[in-house]
Every structure is written in structure tokens, then in C-alpha cells.
Amino acid sequence: MKYFKTILIFSAGISVFFCHVDRKLELPPETNKVVQCITNLYGISNLCDDEKEYLDWAKAQKQYKSLKDLTKDELQRLTRETLDVDKTSALFYLRSFEEPLNKKFIGYLDKKEKVIEKKLPNYTKKNILLAMVPGMFYKDNPTVGADGKALRDMAAGLGLKEDVIPVDQTGTVDENAKVICDYVKNRTDVNGIIFASVSKGSGDLKKAIQLCGGEDYFKKAKGWYNIGGLNKGTMLVDGIEDNWRYRWEARSYFFWKGYNYDGFLSMGSGKERPLDFDLKVPKHLLLINVIAVPQFRQVTKRAKPFYEYLIQYGPNDGMTLLADSYVEGAITYPSFRNDHYFQWPIYENRLRAFFTYIVETQFP
Numbered sequence: 001m002k003y004f005k006t007i008l009i010f011s012a013g014i015s016v017f018f019c020h021v022d023r024k025l026e027l028p029p030e031t032n033k034v035v036q037c038i039t040n041l042y043g044i045s046n047l048c049d050d051e052k053e054y055l056d057w058a059k060a061q062k063q064y065k066s067l068k069d070l071t072k073d074e075l076q077r078l079t080r081e082t083l084d085v086d087k088t089s090a091l092f093y094l095r096s097f098e099e100p101l102n103k104k105f106i107g108y109l110d111k112k113e114k115v116i117e118k119k120l121p122n123y124t125k126k127n128i129l130l131a132m133v134p135g136m137f138y139k140d141n142p143t144v145g146a147d148g149k150a151l152r153d154m155a156a157g158l159g160l161k162e163d164v165i166p167v168d169q170t171g172t173v174d175e176n177a178k179v180i181c182d183y184v185k186n187r188t189d190v191n192g193i194i195f196a197s198v199s200k201g202s203g204d205l206k207k208a209i210q211l212c213g214g215e216d217y218f219k220k221a222k223g224w225y226n227i228g229g230l231n232k233g234t235m236l237v238d239g240i241e242d243n244w245r246y247r248w249e250a251r252s253y254f255f256w257k258g259y260n261y262d263g264f265l266s267m268g269s270g271k272e273r274p275l276d277f278d279l280k281v282p283k284h285l286l287l288i289n290v291i292a293v294p295q296f297r298q299v300t301k302r303a304k305p306f307y308e309y310l311i312q313y314g315p316n317d318g319m320t321l322l323a324d325s326y327v328e329g330a331i332t333y334p335s336f337r338n339d340h341y342f343q344w345p346i347y348e349n350r351l352r353a354f355f356t357y358i359v360e361t362q363f364p
Helices: 015-020 049-059 072-082 085-098 100-118 149-157 173-186 200-212 216-220 235-241 244-257 261-265 304-313 348-362
Strands: 037-041 044-048 128-133 161-164 192-198 221-227 286-293 331-336
Touching (some): 037 049, 044 049, 049 085, 072 085, 072 304, 085 100, 085 286, 085 331, 100 331, 100 348, 128 149, 128 173, 128 200, 149 161, 149 192, 149 348, 173 200, 173 216, 173 261, 200 216, 200 221, 216 221, 221 348, 235 304, 244 261
Parallel strands (some): 192 221, 221 286, 286 331
Antiparallel strands (some): 037 044
């Protein structure tokens, strides 16, 4: 069976942060430990012994009944108390997996991908558009997948129309939100729209929903496939801005490349930032929120310095806190072992099942 790797990109342009953000952080010496990975438990195939230990620990934490109990402050406190971010990551994953809405969705995927393996559905007659809201630098770095080409090709194979919403690759979330609203308003040629967004594109779309989500024309938007979204921005922006050296290097790079640094700043996290509000998902919009939940040893080299910087604030995907990724009321699909760049393989048919779920639910 074929595999598909969803590769997200936050920014190639702030590569200086890779070099400097963790300069003073000393890593412990590497150790070798042999573990068996033969268990199928907690919705994970080939679960390793050490992973199971963390998930067993999470299972025993009875005081946290649901994801809503795992607030940003509580996850930060618990991470500092246990001195082990893998414990709080496992706790977030398990509570996500156990919530009835999410568990029902995962059960659908398990069954549907087997059906798709035998025969692909064809939704051509439904005249549905998959509209991709791309990540930052998607034009200048097409090979890394920020334009969602692999997802768009997969959607086209199911008979869906596909397109990339032409947001500014370094535009502010406010500017890009207006582009998204205008795009939806002008797509009168389709019966419905399913959004797919990655990284900063999810923040752009969140802002668009705040801006025009209540308009009649927006009702044609029926689904949103949100992958590794910066739903509340990222504290990495603040980390750069608070250090004169990182700030100077980042601003210089954006200047020489002709990029909009205000677009970078608009991804900041915290009070009075553009994304500092709770997302109110319109009733007609089905949101499937895919959150990467890595363990420390599984974090990629690309994400590692970001991941280590954010540990002080709690479990994260290497770009944003898990608590900030959560959207109450939405379907949450926790992707165990993956970080923000989704390097672990996901079955193509499972990803196709994400699309069929939205089509079958929202376009009966």
C-alpha cells in the first residue's frame, strides 16, 4: 500500500532561528536503548515499549476528564512538575483519542479506508471544490508542500475540483483573510467548498471566518481540513522579537528577500495579537483538526530547536503549543509521533477517507 507524507512548512526564511534559538541549550548525551514495537493499543499500530509506558501513565491520570481540562496553563504546570514533556504530550494524545466525537471519527476512518482500497469513490457530479489555503513561502518553496499539491492531487482523484487560494505568501493574517473572503464570494461556479489549510494558512482562514464567516455567501463552505494549523499563532515569533540579535537577522532577511515582515509578526501568540481570539466555527462548517503530537525522540531535525524552545511552555508540535492547536467543538485527529512537519507516513487511503467523511456528511 502506498504511503503519503504530508510536509508542512512554516518558513524557510527564518532559518536564522534554527541556528540561534537553542544556542544555549545543552542536550543530554545520546543513549542507546532497544525497545520492542509490536503492540497495537491506544489507536496506534506497532506501539513501542517506551511509548506505551507514557500512554499508560496518561491513562492513570483520572483528574483530567477531557481535553478542555488540559488548558495551556495546566499543561505548562504539569510539564514543569513532571520534568517530562513526553508525559504531557501522551496525556494530550490520549484525551484526544478518547473523546467520543473523535473516537467515532477514527472508527469511520478505520472502516472507510478498507472500502476505498477496493474502489475509489467519484464525486465529480457533486461539483465540490477543494480550496487550499497555503502556508508561508508557498510560492518560493513549492517542493516542500506548502501549496498542498499532494492533497490537491488526491482530491482531484476523487472527482473534486481543486485550487489554491491566491493569498500573499508573506501577507498579514488580516490581509489574507480579505483575500479568502473575496475568493469564497466569487466562487459561484461550485456547489460547495471544502477548505484545506496548513500552518499559517490556518491562521489566515481563522481570521477570514471572523471577518466574513457570518455572510450568506460563506455558507457554501461546508468543510475544513486543518493540518498542523497555527490556530493561535506561535510563541516563536515573540521569541525572535524579544531578542535583538534574532530580530535583526530575521528583519534583515525579510528585507533583502522583499518579504512582508508584518506578515511574520501577525503570527505572534499572546494578547492583542491578530489571532488572539477563540474560533467560533459556523454551524454549516465541519472542522477536522489534525494535530501533530510528537514524543521527544521523534522530533525531526528541522523542528528540534523550535520544539526545545517551546518545551518551557508545555507540549508542542515544534511550531505551536498543543493547547493552542485545540479547537473546542471540532473533530480532533491526533497524529501520534508526528511533529509540525508530518514526516511519519500516513496511509493515502486514510487521508482520502478524511475527504469522504466531509463529502458524505456535508453533501449527502
